[in-house]
Amino acid sequence: MNELYSNHINLNAVTNSEFTYERVKAIADWLLARVDTRPRIAIVCGSGLGGLAEKVQNSMVFAYEQIPDFPRSTVVGHKGNLVIGLLDNVPVVCMQGRFHSYEGYSNALCTMPMKVFKLMGVETVILTCAAGGLNLSFDVGDIMVIKDHVAPLLWTLQNPLVGLNDDRFGPRFPAANKIYNKKLREEFKKIAKDKNIDLREGVYSSFGGPCYETVTELRALLQMGVDAVGMSTANEALVASYCGMKVFAIALVTNKAVIDYDSDNHPFHEEVIETANRRAQVLQELVTEFVKKISF
Numbered sequence: 001m002n003e004l005y006s007n008h009i010n011l012n013a014v015t016n017s018e019f020t021y022e023r024v025k026a027i028a029d030w031l032l033a034r035v036d037t038r039p040r041i042a043i044v045c046g047s048g049l050g051g052l053a054e055k056v057q058n059s060m061v062f063a064y065e066q067i068p069d070f071p072r073s074t075v076v077g078h079k080g081n082l083v084i085g086l087l088d089n090v091p092v093v094c095m096q097g098r099f100h101s102y103e104g105y106s107n108a109l110c111t112m113p114m115k116v117f118k119l120m121g122v123e124t125v126i127l128t129c130a131a132g133g134l135n136l137s138f139d140v141g142d143i144m145v146i147k148d149h150v151a152p153l154l155w156t157l158q159n160p161l162v163g164l165n166d167d168r169f170g171p172r173f174p175a176a177n178k179i180y181n182k183k184l185r186e187e188f189k190k191i192a193k194d195k196n197i198d199l200r201e202g203v204y205s206s207f208g209g210p211c212y213e214t215v216t217e218l219r220a221l222l223q224m225g226v227d228a229v230g231m232s233t234a235n236e237a238l239v240a241s242y243c244g245m246k247v248f249a250i251a252l253v254t255n256k257a258v259i260d261y262d263s264d265n266h267p268f269h270e271e272v273i274e275t276a277n278r279r280a281q282v283l284q285e286l287v288t289e290f291v292k293k294i295s296f
């Protein structure tokens with residue numbers, strides 16, 4: 001087995017049956033035994049956005065490879081640490097890098113950390129990601145609050161909830177029409193307004209990658225009402241919501257999706273990272289303020 005990957009998790013396990021309640025609880029307990037902090041908020045840092053985790057104080061940093069049964073981060077711009085500590089005095093657990101299905105991980109494995117968070121006592125999950133802007137009025141650098149998603153992989157057996165259901169995590173047939181908490185979206189928008197930071201709100205889509213989308217795929221998504229397209233987040237949002245946690249998600253528009261058949265432009269990861277680095281500070285400021293606000 002590739003040593004980048006985890007110790008004894010079955011990487012090909014498509015269903016969630018590999019990640020039993022007991023197995024996930026063992027991971028949560030392993031972490032809780034090593035920190036004094038009891039985080040109620042979890043933050044997932046997307047491509048190039050891991051700097052937020054560096055703002056966490058009194059932190060304990062666990063490299064993913066230290067944590068039993070955790071996968072490894074293999075993507076540039078995803079450091080691969082779980083950081084537990086205080087963000088402006090609010091206890092948080094922060095994923096400095098996430099797992100993607102294009103890394104060879106099943107969606108059940110990609111989203112397993114959400115279940116760990118649930119069993120650590122987390123109540124709210126904040127997801128961040130990089131995305132290509134599809135909405136014609138979007139500019140590179142825009143921040144979009146996600147209000148819904150379209151995720152074709154989740155229409156298949158790659159849905160992370162496929163498999164025997166354990167009701168201790170969530171219901172067999174969870175609703176998916178209210179994944180992105182409206183109150184949290186409103187709160188975030190208020191904070192941005194007070195800071196004079198322009199925000200977008202829209203629909204995110206994820207095909208899972210690793211290739212960027214074809215022109216025709218993007219045009220179809222545009223017709224469906226999609227505003228930004230990425231390779232992650234929807235799966236995590238689904239599982240976090242299924243577990244009964246509140247979900248808030250933002251996508252940073254790191255590039256423009258190319259919807260002209262004859263364009264010479266194309267998306268590339270270096271541009272994604274570069275834009276993320278350029279906008280990281282604003283995003284960090286917004287998320288830190290948001291965390292403070294919702295912690296009461």
Ligand SMILES: O=P(O)(O)O[C@@H]1C[C@H](O)[C@@H](CO)O1
Nearest residue numbers: 046047129130231232269272
């Ligand atoms: O991990 P996220 O969704 O933030 O990153 C996006 C999707 C791919 O990992 C990468 C492509 O450039 O950016």
Ligand code: HPA
Nearest residue numbers: 130131132229230231267
């Ligand atoms: O254009 C994109 N497509 C998919 N994923 C992405 N992540 C950043 N930009 C993009």
